[in-house]
Amino acid sequence: MSLPLPGDSFEWRDQQRRPFLVCRPLEPFAxxxxxxxxxxxGARARDATAETGESSLEEAWRQxxxxxxxxxxxxxxxxxxHGAAVIVGTRAAVDRVRPEADIILLGEPDAAAAVQAxxxxxxxxxxxxxxxxxxxHAGWRGMAARVPQVALRALETTFGSRxxxxIVALGPSIGACCYEVGPDVRDAFASTHFSNTLLDRVFLEQPHASNLNKPMPPLATxxxxxxxxxxxGWLMASDQLVEAGVPKAQIYGAGLCTASHPRVLCSYRRDGVPAGRVVGAIRCQPRP
Ligand SMILES: [Zn+2]
Structure with a gap:
């Protein structure tokens, strides 16, 4: 299968012929x-009817x-x-529960945190x-709740991070080529004190398509x-991080739109309820 070209700092690898992306600058640290x-x-629900059930879900996470x-x-x-609550540490994994949260912080070895999107x-x-x-994990609701900044502040207050x-990697997600939104979305940002200057930059009047990320079919015509x-959303995330003090050069985007690449990536906007999920997961390696 031909895979779309990701952003400069990302590359494709595979695990038993299953492709995944890594962000090279992040890799030496985690x-x-x-x-x-x-x-x-990532399989769409209707393609995976034989794989439903607890045990197969466990198998899927085992990958x-x-x-x-x-x-x-x-x-x-x-x-x-789609909120901005934070959980810290491995307690949830030990207790085998999944608290409601969209941000996970981890400082322990031999453990990892995962989100789905x-x-x-x-x-x-x-x-x-x-x-x-x-x-x-942040869609527009999470962005309006400032998830990127909340996550960063939580690293500062919990672990003393500067x-x-x-270093931040933004994974594949719907791009401005495909993500058409209405006034409710813009209003959610305007009512939570985002500047008009920023809103004019992230709410575009025309789809921002490229040869790499083409508008999904209904939008193309x-x-x-x-x-x-x-x-x-990519600009909204990086802008929030820069405002909170992360150097722009340390924020890397995969640059791939989930809706533009039907065979490779998972999109709710494109596939609706049966859409599969991509996973972003990171393992903690505390430094001495
Ligand atoms: Zn797209």
């Missing part, structure tokens, strides 16, 4: 991956923990609710000075509708 539609968790070389019960996951931005962070990590030491914008 093993991690962004999975694709070709992993069990992720195997790739990170950790025990299955050392993977921390949350019940994602199908258009929302999966974000992986590492403090290169200490090795503590974060995994976060933003200047934090549709006439523009009034009072609709194309939301640039």
């Amino acid at each position: 093993p991690h991956l962004f999975t694709t539609a070709l992993w069990a968790l 992720v923990t195997d790739a990170l070389s950790i025990d299955q019960h050392r993977l921390v996951r949350a019940t994602q609710v 199908a258009d929302c931005v999966p974000m992986l962070m590492v403090d290169r000075a200490t090795g503590v990590v974060a995994a976060a 933003p200047a030491n934090v 549709a006439a523009r509708r009034p009072d609709r914008w194309f939301f640039d």
Whole structure:
């Protein structure tokens, strides 16, 4: 299968012929991956009817923990609710529960944190000075709740991280080529004190398509509708991080739109309820 070309600092690898993305600058500090539609968790529900049930779900997650070389019960996951709540540490994995949260922080060895997404931005962070990590998930609601900044502040207050030491990878997610939104979305940002200057940069009047990320089919031919914008979640995420002190040169984007690449990536906007999920997962390697 031909795979789309990711951003400069990302590259494709594979685990038993299942492709995944890694962000090279993040890798020396924290093993991690962004999975694709070709992993069990990425299969669309209607394509995976034979694979439903608890045991097969456990098997599907085992692909992720195997790739990170950790025990299955050392993977921390949350019940994602499009908010900005934070959980810290491996307690949830030990207790085998999934608290409601969209940000997971980890400072322990031999453990990893994972988020799932199908258009929302999966974000992986590492403090290169200490090795503590974060995994976060944000769609427009999470961005309006400032998930990137909340995750960064949580690293600062919990582990004493300095933003200047934090490296961030933004995984595949829906791009401004495909993510048409209405006034409700723009209003959610305007009412939570985002500047008009920023909003004018992230709410585009025309889809921002490229040869790499083509508008998904219904958008390619549709006439523009009034009072609709194309939301640039990648810029919104990086802008929040820069404002909070992360050097721009330490924020890396995969640059791949989930909706534009139907065979490789998972998109709720494109596939609806049966959409599979991509996983962003990162393993903590505390530094001495
Ligand atoms: Zn797209």
